[in-house]
Every structure is written in structure tokens, then in C-alpha cells.
Amino acid sequence: xxxxxxxxxxxxxxxxxxxxxxxxxxxxxxxxxxxxxxxxxxxxxxxxxxxxxxxxxxxxxxxxxxxxxxxxxxxxxxxxxxxxxxxxxxxxxxxxxxxxxxxxxxxxxxxxxxxxxxxxxxxxxxxxxxxxxxxxxxxxxxxxxxxxxxxxxxxxxxxxxxxxxxxxxxxxxxxxxxxxxxxxxxxxxxxxxxxxxxxxxxxxxxxxxxxxxxxxxxxxxxxxxxxxxxxxxxxxxxxxxxxxxxxxxxxxxxxxxxxxxxxxxxxxxxxxxxxxxxxxxxxxxxxxxxxxxxxxxxxxxxxxxxxxxxxxxxxxxxxxxxxxxxxxxxxxxxxxxxxxxxxxxxxxxxxxxxxxxxxxxxxxxxxxxxxxxxxxxxxxxxxxxxxxxxxxxxxxxxxxxxxxxxxxxxxxxxxxxxxxxxxxxxxxxxxxxxxxxxxxxxxxxxxxxxxxxxxxxxxxxxxxxxxxxxxxxxxxxxxxxxxxxxxxxxxxxxxxxxxxxxxxxxxxxxxxxxxxxxxxxxxxxxxxxxxxxxxxxxxxxxxxxxxxxxxxxxxxxxxxxxxxxxxxxxxxxxxxxxxxxxxxxxxxxxxxxxxxxxxxxxxxxxxxxxxxxxxxxxxxxxxxxxxxxxxxxxxxxxxxxxxxxxxxxxxxxxxxxxxxxxxxxxxxxxxxxxxxxxxxxxxxxxxxxxxxxxxxxxxxxxxxxxxxxxxxxxxxxxxxxxxxxxxxxxxxxxxxxxxxxxxxxxxxxxxxxxxxxxxxxxxxxxxxxxxxxxxxxxxxxxxxxxxxxxxxxxxxxxxxxxx
Ligand code: C2E
Ligand code: MG
Ligand code: MG
Numbered sequence: 001x002x003x004x005x006x007x008x009x010x011x012x013x014x015x016x017x018x019x020x021x022x023x024x025x026x027x028x029x030x031x032x033x034x035x036x037x038x039x040x041x042x043x044x045x046x047x048x049x050x051x052x053x054x055x056x057x058x059x060x061x062x063x064x065x066x067x068x069x070x071x072x073x074x075x076x077x078x079x080x081x082x083x084x085x086x087x088x089x090x091x092x093x094x095x096x097x098x099x100x101x102x103x104x105x106x107x108x109x110x111x112x113x114x115x116x117x118x119x120x121x122x123x124x125x126x127x128x129x130x131x132x133x134x135x136x137x138x139x140x141x142x143x144x145x146x147x148x149x150x151x152x153x154x155x156x157x158x159x160x161x162x163x164x165x166x167x168x169x170x171x172x173x174x175x176x177x178x179x180x181x182x183x184x185x186x187x188x189x190x191x192x193x194x195x196x197x198x199x200x201x202x203x204x205x206x207x208x209x210x211x212x213x214x215x216x217x218x219x220x221x222x223x224x225x226x227x228x229x230x231x232x233x234x235x236x237x238x239x240x241x242x243x244x245x246x247x248x249x250x251x252x253x254x255x256x257x258x259x260x261x262x263x264x265x266x267x268x269x270x271x272x273x274x275x276x277x278x279x280x281x282x283x284x285x286x287x288x289x290x291x292x293x294x295x296x297x298x299x300x301x302x303x304x305x306x307x308x309x310x311x312x313x314x315x316x317x318x319x320x321x322x323x324x325x326x327x328x329x330x331x332x333x334x335x336x337x338x339x340x341x342x343x344x345x346x347x348x349x350x351x352x353x354x355x356x357x358x359x360x361x362x363x364x365x366x367x368x369x370x371x372x373x374x375x376x377x378x379x380x381x382x383x384x385x386x387x388x389x390x391x392x393x394x395x396x397x398x399x400x401x402x403x404x405x406x407x408x409x410x411x412x413x414x415x416x417x418x419x420x421x422x423x424x425x426x427x428x429x430x431x432x433x434x435x436x437x438x439x440x441x442x443x444x445x446x447x448x449x450x451x452x453x454x455x456x457x458x459x460x461x462x463x464x465x466x467x468x469x470x471x472x473x474x475x476x477x478x479x480x481x482x483x484x485x486x487x488x489x490x491x492x493x494x495x496x497x498x499x500x501x502x503x504x505x506x507x508x509x510x511x512x513x514x515x516x517x518x519x520x521x522x523x524x525x526x527x528x529x530x531x532x533x534x535x536x537x538x539x540x541x542x543x544x545x546x547x548x549x550x551x552x553x554x555x556x557x558x559x560x561x562x563x564x565x566x567x568x569x570x571x572x573x574x575x576x577x578x579x580x581x582x583x584x585x586x587x588x589x590x591x592x593x594x595x596x597x598x599x600x601x602x603x604x605x606x607x608x609x610x611x612x613x614x615x616x617x618x619x620x621x622x623x624x625x626x627x628x629x630x631x632x633x634x635x636x637x638x639x640x641x642x643x644x645x646x647x648x649x650x651x652x653x654x655x656x657x658x659x660x661x662x663x664x665x666x667x668x669x670x671x672x673x674x675x676x677x678x679x680x681x682x683x684x685x686x687x688x689x690x691x692x693x694x695x696x697x698x699x700x701x702x703x704x705x706x707x708x709x710x711x712x713x714x715x716x717x718x719x720x721x722x723x724x725x726x727x728x729x730x731x732x733x734x735x736x737x738x739x740x741x742x743x744x745x746x747x748x749x750x751x752x753x754x755x756x757x758x759x760x761x762x763x764x765x766x767x768x769x770x771x772x773x774x775x776x777x778x779x780x781x782x783x784x785x786x787x788x789x790x791x792x793x794x795x796x797x798x799x800x801x802x803x
Contacts, residue, residue, distance in 0.1 A: 001053050005212065008051075012038075012068035013216035020079040020224055024257070028085065031076045032092060038069045039096035042137075057204040064209065066141070067177055071213040073145055074173060075220055077152075079227060081234040086149060090142050097138030104131040136188055140180060148176045161352050162229050166221045173217060174210040181206030226284060233351055273343075273364030276350055279357040281307030293364055295337040308362065313339040335364065342371045384456040386430055387437035392457040398465060399514060408474055408507035409520040410464040412440070412481060415500045415532045417460035422687070424495065432489050432497055437462070439484040447480055463520070469507045478503065478535060502527045506538040522546045529604070553609050555591050556602055560614050565589050567622040568789035571798055572641070572760065572782045575774045580802040582639035584675070584762075584782060585623040586789045587615060607647045616648040617657055624667035626792060631667070635799045641673040641703060646680035650687060655694055662698075673701030675726065678709070689719065696721045703760065708748060717755055725752050729763020729783070736772045749776045 019030040042065025051059045073089055108128050151172040155165055182199055189195045221228045267274055273290030275283045283306065286296070294311040313334045329347040334340060346363045382394035390398075414436070421429040433456075440462055444454045453465040464477065481503065488496040504524025506516050519538040525546070527536035559565055569583035589597045606612040620642055627640045648654055662669055674695065680688065692702055702722040709728045717725070727748060734741045745761075752759045761773045764783030773781060790798065 001051055005051055005053060005059060005208075008064060009212045009215070012064070013071065013213075013219070016072040016075045017216060017220060017223070020075060020220060020227065027079065031072065031079075031085075032088065035069060035072055035076070035089065036092055036096050038065050038072065039093060040100065041065050042069060053205065053208060056201060057208055058202060059205045059209050062137070063181065063206065066137070066180065067209045067213040069141065070144070070148070070173070070177060071216055074148065074169075074217060077149065078220065078231045079224075081227075081231045086145060089145065093138055093141055093145075097134060100134045100138075101131055104134055133188055137184065140184055140187070144176050144180055148172060151176075156232055162225075162232055165232055166218070166228065170214045170217055170221075174207075174214050177210035177213065178203070178206050181210075229351075271366075273362070273366070275308065275362045275364075277308055277360050277362050279359070281309040283308050283362075284359065289366075290362070290364055293341060293343060293366055294335050311335055311337070311339075312345060332367075333364075342367050387434055387456050389437055389441065389462075390453060390455045392455065395453065395455040395457060395463060395465060395517070398453055399517060405467065406469040406509050407516060408466045408469055408505065409516045410466070410474075410477065410481065411457070411504040411506075411520040411524045412462040412464075412501045413503070413524055413528070414460035415502055417499065420497060420499070424491070424497070428491050428495070428497070431491055432499060433460070435489045436485070436499065440464070440481065443477065443480045443484060447477065469509055474505065474507060478505070500533045502532050503535040504538070505535065508538075518546075519543065549605050549608075552594075552597065552602055553605050553611070555594060556589070556606060556609075556611055559589055559591060560611060560618070564591070565615065565618055566791070567619050567626070568791055569626075569640075569795040570782055570789040571787045571795065572639075572780050573786055575761070575770075575778050575781050578786075580798060581637060581780060582641065582673075583795060584641045584643070584789075585619055586643070587619050588789070603645065607645050610647075612645050612648050613651055613653070616644060616654075617661075619643075620658060620661050621665070624661045624665040624672065627671060628665045628667040630796070630799060631671070633799075635803060638799070639671055639673055639701065641675050641701075643705065644674045644676055644680075646677070649676065649680060649691060655691065655698075658695070658700075659698070669699035670701075673703050673723070675703045675705040677705050678707060689721070692721045696723075708744075717752075717757070722757065724758035724760055724779070726760040726762050726782075727778070732761055732763045732769050732773065732783075733765075735769050742772065745773070746776045749773075749778050753777060 015034055016031070019027055019034065022030060042062055050061060051064070053059060073086075076085060076089070108131060152169060155168045155172070160168065181203065185195055185199045267285075268287050270287055271289050273287065273293045275286035275290045277283050277286075282304070283290070283296075286308075291297075294308060296306070296308070296311065314331060329345075331345055333343055333345045335343050335345075344365045344367055346361075346365075348361045348363070350359045350361045352358055382390055382397070384391045417429070417432075420432055437454075437456060440454055444452060444464065448464070449467055451467050455463050455465070457463045464481075466474065466477065468474070481501070485499060485501055488498045490496050502524060504520045504522070504527050506519035506523055508516060508519070519542070522542040522545070523536045523538040526542055527534045530536060566588045567585050568588045569585055571580050572582040572584060573579060574581045587599050587603075589599075589602060591597055603612070603615075606615050623640050623642050627638070630638060644654070661667075662672070676688075676692075695702060701724065703724040703726050704717075704720070704722050705726050706728040707725040708731055725748075727745060731741060731745045731748075735745060736742050749759050758780065759778040760780040760782060761778050762782045764770050764773065764781045764785045766785060769783075770781060770785055787798065
């Protein structure tokens, strides 16, 4: 008998268990048909079939069908993840019940009729009893189903772990089934002692049946555990829908189906790798993108021991899982078989699985493309596109990352590189820079350490960062650098360019890496000041000087703004007659805090900072207006000389400013002479010659100042449109004792006279010097022997005395 019961339970359970594997409408149809059959059979079998298992344990056919119905209905609800379908179940129960009732009633009526053929002699009383019982059974089934669902919902809302939820569900299922066994006879036959004894006497059979049908439910939970977990996580039952119209229900179900369908489509087709992973790293579900990114093949995904974390590498020691289940975890990772593919992995807790362990949603974004773009962008941001060398930004980064280890910086500035661009065009300029970069890089590769760096830090500036302070190594590097620039750069057959460089070196054991750049720059500045093409090494004093320069620049700006500059005049005399014939305008600055500052100190700063334009304009205007004033006062035949810096001359505005001044003040151009130094002319010959010619056309005199200090060649004098040369005071200072100097001075005077230049000698301090230069035939003299630079009032006094 027990075997028979087991066989029946199995046959009743196999179908619904199989149906849970189906999907969508097909699953529902199978369930509905099956439930209808159970109800139909149950309606009749309850009366004609019973299974005596043991003494006092009898299982009736009706009970068996009822148990199978309840078990199937519960399984259906779980598989569908919604009590929604209960509405149809209820309708189905009502329909089948109505059919059973009418069939039973019909049978009962037929049996009572005389003409009925009743070969087995079935008594009509049997149907008289069963008809109301069928009706009652139907009502109870519906109520019990609702009760069971209600209990499920309460358990679900308590958020108990799935294992406990499963246990509670099965217990309540068995409880309701046993409850039916008690309630049904009591309601059907009334409460009296006889019935109560009968009911409790037959309780054993009901319990066995309830337990027997709990088994398939347990099998479902174990076998289809994810479906059960999904059911637990699904929305709680919408009670109002049980009473709403079919159209509403259908709409709601369609939406729900669509949502599920879409969700599934999104999951499957997402380009983002998605997986639901359990605590041990096993992917309960993973989409194609996830499998592809991790390079997991299908067989591997089905392997029980698979741990997806073995295919994900974290860049640092960060732990994989969130510390608390509610925490969201996001990290850059590398994934795949060789852990080469970069990605962003987010792990979000996704509730507990069947065993009560936490599960997680792994979402993986492939950032290989972004990474390569990022690498490219980083490369572009840190490299110079022309030469391919690291740029200033890269050098700063390296310097910032240097600890206080020994290091040296060699800063290389190409001399007069602007001329290459101006003369031959930017294409040639680029070519030259590339050629130099290649030559310097060869030094880095062949002579230096791998960690040493060569950068292009500006238009025509390169820098070597060496991880050493060793003097001999540095000297060798410097020699190599200079040697690399020795040979010309061949642009084409007819054009070869030779470039020299000025170099600043900073080398330190103690100084902070961020200071080394500033120090090398100060050394470079010093080298440039000394001589183009020279090398200077940083010393402490350069920082002080650099700070002083900065301070001086600020004060100078302030002085210009507050009209604190003055113009003094140093008288110039005819070398033979010693008559006053002119004056050199010299700017004077007395700062309220610093005191008197020599133009030799502040003019270079003004040139660097661009303040020279304002100073130049001021001196020019003051000189012209003073000159005009003196002319009006009747002091004729006086030429006033004004010093003009190279940067001032090249600013592009000089000639128009000068023209304006002359017009504004009415000072005749013929009475004005501008002094430029040799280097102003020689460094930008092509640019300066047209400018000077224009000035000459205006009628101005042009004097080459400090003549003889920079270049010993006189050949350029042939081309230069100047009117006079001013022999530098360094020539005169050792005259007449220094015979060589004396010979040189007389040679210069002679040559200049031949070339029809006027010769002015400056720095005449003694009578002997005066006599010597007068004898040599120079035209004008200027110096402390006569007078230094005088304030305007003192100079006017001199003018008065002279007239
Ligand atoms: P410089 O143009 O060669 O000016 C002559 C310098 O020699 C002046 O120095 C002057 O005071 C000084 N000096 C004159 N006679 C003697 C002498 O007998 N012995 C000695 N030892 N020195 C003498 P200062 O005024 O200090 O000017 C220095 C330089 O500053 C000038 O050299 C000039 O290059 C520049 N400078 C002065 N004023 C201006 C200006 O207004 N504009 C520009 N661009 N530069 C100026
Ligand atoms: Mg001068
Ligand atoms: Mg001079």
C-alpha cells in the first residue's frame, strides 16, 4: 500500500515539476489543464477510492487529489513568482466545481428515475451526499489557497533567509492540508462527538498525505532553487488585483511579462558584462559580454568549482567584497585569461541565495578603448609633438617624483634661434629642432643612465635630467652636448645651419627637486648675461640675484607708475675746442627704499620685463621736450643723444613713437642722436638695418655705443647706416700708459675717420687721456674729466656758462 501511495505521489508530482521548467504561456496552459484534471478526478475519486495504509491511517482518493491540487497550485505560484495566477485558479476551481456539482446532481436525478439503467445498483443517496460536499470542497479549496498564500506573504515580508523561508513555507503547506482534513468533515457533518472522534481518528492519513506532498515542494526548492529565490524576491502579492477586472489583470500581467522579457533581453544583450555571483565566486548567471571579457568558455561556466575572481586581478591590495552587504564596491581591474584587459568592476549585493549566503551582481565595463585613448592623451600631454621628446610637464612630473636623491639638470638654450625662423622660415626651424633633438637623444641613449631624461622644455630649450652629481660625468655630458652642436645641420644641398647653445647647470645633493629647475634657469640666465654660447653652473648667489631682480622689477614698475624716474644729461665736448656741443641723456632712478639704482642694474631687468618700452618713451619725450626748451632759450648747436635698447628698437613701435615725440615736442630730428650697442645691431642684422635706415631718413644721428667691447671686427661698419661711433671707456681707461691699448684706440679712430664716422670717446677722466684722444683726432669727448651726468638744472647752468 505504501508503495502504491509513493507511486501515486510521484506520478502526481512529476508533471508539475516538469511544468516548472517550461516558460511563458506554455507553462501556464500546462498547469491549468493539469489542475482542472486534478479537480475533475478529485470530484469523483473522493467517493470511490481509498488507500488503507495501516491501522487508522487511510488516505481517501479525494484527499489524494486535494493534496496534489494544493501542491501543484503552490508550485505554480512559485514558478510564476506571483500569486496573481490565483485569480485564474480560483475561477478554474469554481468552473470545475460547478461542472462536478451539476454532473453529480444529474447523476443523482437520473438514478432516481425509473427508467435509469443502473447495472451496478449505485444508490442515488451516494450522490445526494456528494453534491453538496463537492460544493463545500470547492469553497474550502479556494479559502485554503488564499490562507496559504497569505501565510507565504507574511513570511516573505519578514525577509527571512531562503532556507528558513522554504522550511516555513512547507510547514504551513502541510499545516493547511491537515487543517482541511479537520475543517471539511466538521463543516460538512456538523460538530458532534461522533464526528469529532471520526475526524481525529482519521488524522493520521491526512498528516501522511500532507507530508507526502511536501516532498515534491522540497524537491522543487532544491532543484529549482534560483526560481524559488527569485520568487522570494519578486513583488509581494497585489491583493487588490485578485478582485480587479480581467482586463486590468491581463494588462498587468502583460506588463509584467514584458518587463521580465525586456529585463532578460537587456541582461543577455548588454555590452556591459553582467553576472550574478555567489559568495564562493561561482557565476549563478552570466551574460555573454561577461563571459567574453573574462574569457570564460561555456564549459567553464558550468563547472561547479569555477570562481570568477580567479579571472579578475585587482591593481592593489584592495579586498574583493564590500565589507558590509549593503556596500557598493567599484574598482579598476584587469580581467581575462592573461589579466590584460582593463575594466571597471562594480559589485553590488543582490540579496541572499537559497543557502542564505549573500549573492552579488558583478557589472564589468570594458575600458580598453578608453584606456588606450587615455594613454594616448597622456602621451600627447607629456610629450612634445615636434621632437617626440618628453615636455616640460613630464619633466615637472619627474622632478616632483624625485626624492632627495642626487640629481643634476642641464638646461640648453639655443642661441638666436629666432633668427633661424625669421631668416629661413618655420619649416627650417622645425627641422633644426628635430635634428638637435635627435643628436641630444643619441647622447642620452649612448652615454647616460636609462633613468636619465631628455626633455624639450620650451621653443628652443632642452633639458637633461641626470641622476647624478658626479662632476666628471657632468663634464663629459656637457662636452658631448657641445660636440653634438659643433657640426652644421644640413637642411638641403644649399642650406646648412649652425646653431650654438648657452647652457645652465644645476647640480645638488641637498636642494629640493622642485628647486632644481629654478636653479638651472638662474644659471642659464647668468650664462646668457655673460656670453652667448657659454656654460654657467648654479651658485647660491644666483638665487639671491634672481630674487633681487624680481624685487627690483616690482619696484621699477612702481617707479614708472609714480613718475619717480628722471633724466640726467652728461655733457659732451668738442675734442679740440673743448666747447660744449651735446649731451647724453641718462636715466636716473632713486627708490625711496633701495636708494639710487644704477641703470647698469635696472636697464637689463627693464629689457627682460618689457618695462624698457615705457622707460625709453619717457626718456625720449623728456629729452626732446628739454632739448626744445633749450633751443627756444637760444642754446644752439647742441646734439642730444638717447640710449635705445635692442628690445626697444625691435618692438615694432619705436619709429612711430619717436616720430610722435618729435612732432609733439617740435625738437628737430637733426639735433637728436640715438645710441645703440654693437650687439643690438649684430644680433639681428637683417631686421635692424631697415630700421636704422628709416631713422637716418628722418634725419637722426645714429651712434654705435660701447664700440669695441663685443666684436673686434670692423667690417660690419661698412654696411651699418650710422653716423658716429662711441669708443668704449674701457679703451681709454688704460691710456696712455698701456701702449697696446693706445695703439688700438688710435687705429680705431683712424679707421672710423676714413669711413667718415664721427668718433666720440667716452670715459675720459684725466687730462692725459684727453690729450691723447685729441691728438689722435677724435671728434667729441665725454667723461668725468669734464662732468658726469648732471641734473637738468645743473646742465642748464653749464649751458649758460658755455654760451
Ligand atoms: P652708456 O650708454 O655707455 O652710458 C655711459 C655710462 O658711462 C653712464 O653710466 C655714465 O655715467 C658713465 N660714464 C660717463 N663718463 C664716465 C667716466 O668718465 N668714467 C666712468 N667710469 N663712467 C663714466 P650710467 O649712467 O650708469 O649708464 C650705464 C648704462 O646704462 C649706459 O651706458 C646705457 O647703456 C644704459 N642706460 C643709461 N640710460 C639709459 C636709457 O635711458 N635708456 C637705455 N636704453 N639705456 C640707458
Ligand atoms: Mg650711451
Ligand atoms: Mg657707452
